Amino acid sequence: MFPVRISVFFGVAFALAAGIAQAKFEGDVAAGKAKAGACAACHGVDGNGGADPSWPKLAGQIPEYLVKQLADFKSGKRTDPLMSGMAAPLSEKDMKDLAAYYAAQKIKPGAAANKELAEKGERIYRGGNAKTGVSACMSCHGPSGHGIPPRFPRVTGQTASYTEKQLLAFKSSKRSNDDEMMTRIAFRMSEAEIKAVSEYMAGLH
């Protein structure tokens, strides 16, 4: 249990420290809605995702996290053939308005399709893997996956295929805009563990 304890402490301490310095999030929901037209084809009008399950839901996400991702796509710290070009023309104000709009939308809960796999995933989500040094996910993303503002994103209700794609990208460092928090963890996970935890998280809420 020792590594798990450490990471619980880490997540909470980090959230507290960030909370002290955190200003109220400023973004204009109505302006964001008007700017979100270009995003609806892939993320849905209300941010609940599009036709392809590997396109993420943005509804109910922590707004600071959304702004950070848009800024990272724009600067090239995070890359994606569909998203990089969409973020390129956005100003800082656009990013804040869009983030305020999506954060204000309700996420539609998902469900795990495979119960047995989800049970394996639940053990990792709640307890990590002490043998391989994988921290418990809930220490930073919260027991029901709603995240801890401003830095730790909500991870519930996303499709298993989006979550799995991100974890594999962190594992291979293809996605490395995380200040080494996720890349270190995912590096230690097997592909089977990634599949299981992604299945569990799809139905977590």
Ligand code: HEC
């Ligand atoms: C052509 C499809 C497409 C369009 C249009 C699009 N996106 Fe995306 N977006 C994606 C894909 C695909 C990803 C996931 C990339 C990955 O796998 O890393 C993504 C990821 C994101 C993320 C990161 C989500 C997370 O949980 O980390 C944000 C934020 C985002 N998009 C916002 C927007 C906004 C705002 C717009 C409109 C200005 C937009 N997107 C338009 C396809 C699109």
Ligand code: HEC
């Ligand atoms: C030490 C804190 C910490 C722990 C523990 C942690 N995460 Fe994360 N996670 C983060 C941070 C920070 C980010 C956001 C990175 C960024 O800014 O792009 C993140 C992002 C993610 C994302 C991407 C979300 C999105 O919308 O694209 C997924 C998926 C994720 N984590 C899953 C997990 C899983 C599964 C575990 C457990 C095996 C876990 N995390 C453990 C800190 C943590």
